[in-house]
Amino acid sequence: MPQHIQVPPQGQKITVRDDLSLQVPDEPIVPYIEGDGVGVDVTPVMLKVVDAAVAKAYGGRRKIHWMEVYAGEKAVKLYGPGVWLPDETVAALRDYAVSIKGPLTTPVGGGFRSLNVTLRQALDLYVCLRPVRYFKGVPSPLKEPHKTNMAIFRENSEDIYAGIEYEARSDKARKLIRFLQEEMGVTTIRFPETSAIGVKPVSIEGTERLVRQAIQYAIDHDKPSVTLVHKGNIMKFTEGGFREWGYALAQREFGAQPIDGGPWCRLPNPKTGRDIVIKDVIADAFLQQILLRPAEYAVVATLNLNGDYISDAVAAQVGGIGIAPGANMSDSVACFEATHGTAPKYAGKDYVNPGSSILSAEMMLRHMGWKEAADLIIASMELAIQSKKVTYDFARLMDGAMQVSCSGFGEVMIEHM
Ligand SMILES: NC(=O)C1=CN([C@@H]2O[C@H](COP(=O)(O)OP(=O)(O)OC[C@H]3O[C@@H](n4cnc5c(N)ncnc54)[C@H](OP(=O)(O)O)[C@@H]3O)[C@@H](O)[C@H]2O)C=CC1
Numbered sequence: 001m002p003q004h005i006q007v008p009p010q011g012q013k014i015t016v017r018d019d020l021s022l023q024v025p026d027e028p029i030v031p032y033i034e035g036d037g038v039g040v041d042v043t044p045v046m047l048k049v050v051d052a053a054v055a056k057a058y059g060g061r062r063k064i065h066w067m068e069v070y071a072g073e074k075a076v077k078l079y080g081p082g083v084w085l086p087d088e089t090v091a092a093l094r095d096y097a098v099s100i101k102g103p104l105t106t107p108v109g110g111g112f113r114s115l116n117v118t119l120r121q122a123l124d125l126y127v128c129l130r131p132v133r134y135f136k137g138v139p140s141p142l143k144e145p146h147k148t149n150m151a152i153f154r155e156n157s158e159d160i161y162a163g164i165e166y167e168a169r170s171d172k173a174r175k176l177i178r179f180l181q182e183e184m185g186v187t188t189i190r191f192p193e194t195s196a197i198g199v200k201p202v203s204i205e206g207t208e209r210l211v212r213q214a215i216q217y218a219i220d221h222d223k224p225s226v227t228l229v230h231k232g233n234i235m236k237f238t239e240g241g242f243r244e245w246g247y248a249l250a251q252r253e254f255g256a257q258p259i260d261g262g263p264w265c266r267l268p269n270p271k272t273g274r275d276i277v278i279k280d281v282i283a284d285a286f287l288q289q290i291l292l293r294p295a296e297y298a299v300v301a302t303l304n305l306n307g308d309y310i311s312d313a314v315a316a317q318v319g320g321i322g323i324a325p326g327a328n329m330s331d332s333v334a335c336f337e338a339t340h341g342t343a344p345k346y347a348g349k350d351y352v353n354p355g356s357s358i359l360s361a362e363m364m365l366r367h368m369g370w371k372e373a374a375d376l377i378i379a380s381m382e383l384a385i386q387s388k389k390v391t392y393d394f395a396r397l398m399d400g401a402m403q404v405s406c407s408g409f410g411e412v413m414i415e416h417m
């Protein structure tokens with residue numbers, strides 16, 4: 001019996017078949033986490049817009065039964081001190097296979113580790129997919145923003161982001177530093193007495209499963225390239241390993257052939273016959289090239305921390321994180337979430353852009369196979385932006401815009417369905 005989660009009286013679970021495809025009933029139960037900060041603003045708007053799109057697309061034949069599950073500050077209020085991520089929340093997200101969450105706060109420095117990262121680890125949601133595309137009319141700092149169209153595959157379970165690090169002057173930091181110096185011959189820790197220290201695990205399996213999904217996405221969506229973004233010139237065995245294992249997988253599993261002796265390689269898309277180039281670029285160079293030559297990048301596969309930075313940076317090219325969606329996925333479970341965080345200064349003010357959350361829901365509908373409802377969301381987003389009735393983030397950069405609230409933007413979208 002759940003302690004606080006109320007299972008809707010109607011609706012059924014989405015289930016996962018043996019071949020990992022989804023069995024989606026017409027009235028699925030979908031868990032959602034409202035989220036901290038601006039979660040209270042964007043999540044209700046997202047639910048309303050999705051309900052409207054589903055109603056319009058299917059005329060009552062299909063309906064989502066939303067089931068609220070708790071994490072973050074709302075969980076602590078309900079379950080008691082220290083219970084930021086209740087077990088029954090994690091279990092529900094796993095059991096119901098498809099879910100959506102608002103942002104959750106992670107304090108800098110002390111306090112708990114990120115709930116977002118914990119959730120991704122608990123459910124082994126190893127892919128963070130963040131597609132970045134341009135919507136006509138969105139204000140952008142670029143002259144040709146439509147050339148930015150990338151699907152970012154961020155490894156979501158490893159890297160320095162896994163949170164293995166020890167505070168400066170702690171016993172554990174001292175012990176690890178001593179081990180590195182005495183057992184491993186390390187001489188390059190500049191200030192050993194006052195160093196905090198972190199560990200960066202990057203594995204062959206972790207890299208391969210991420211790169212496999214990125215190449216498969218390029219095949220399924222007829223994309224011309226997959227770029228491995230890494231800092232392997234400096235971090236030779238972790239980020240360099242990612243690059244090497246990525247290329248090896250492309251050749252071994254997808255039959256990619258080296259171009260001019262490599263390392264770039266090429267495979268014919270088995271579905272369309274068109275070439276997919278597998279290439280790599282060093283992360284710092286990549287960050288300037290996405291501004292100067294964004295059209296050269298289609299699918300990007302990268303490590304966890306790089307992917308965090310890259311997804312916000314690329315989102316900024318096409319309007320910012322207010323409309324940047326995302327999905328965290330394992331082979332069987334998917335939890336959709338906005339790219340942005342809790343934006344605390346705007347919390348509860350009905351102010352921010354709900355677009356990121358709504359477009360994350362659009363990805364969720366597509367994942368469920370509810371293409372018509374997903375298409376309606378995209379079309380109404382385009383029309384809403386073109387009507388110039390937009391939230392503050394766009395209004396401040398657009399000539400002749402009328403600023404609307406977070407919920408107001410949801411209404412504008414619904415009017416355009
Ligand atoms: N997945 C998750 O749950 C994530 C959680 N976080 C957490 O969120 C908290 C706050 O992080 P912070 O670094 O401030 O990053 P945020 O993404 O929360 O906010 C940074 C800035 O981005 C802009 N922004 C964010 N959301 C929106 C939106 N919906 N519409 C328009 N603009 C938006 C605002 O810019 P402006 O000031 O220009 O208006 C805001 O000040 C931290 O605890 C962090 O750990 C962060 C990222 C992801």
Ligand SMILES: O=C(O)CCC(=O)C(=O)O
Pocket residue numbers: 104105106114115116117308339341
């Ligand atoms: O977990 C957090 O607080 C931050 C995570 C983040 O920035 C991201 O996943 O993009």
Ligand SMILES: [Mg+2]
Pocket residue numbers: 308309312339
């Ligand atoms: Mg981030």
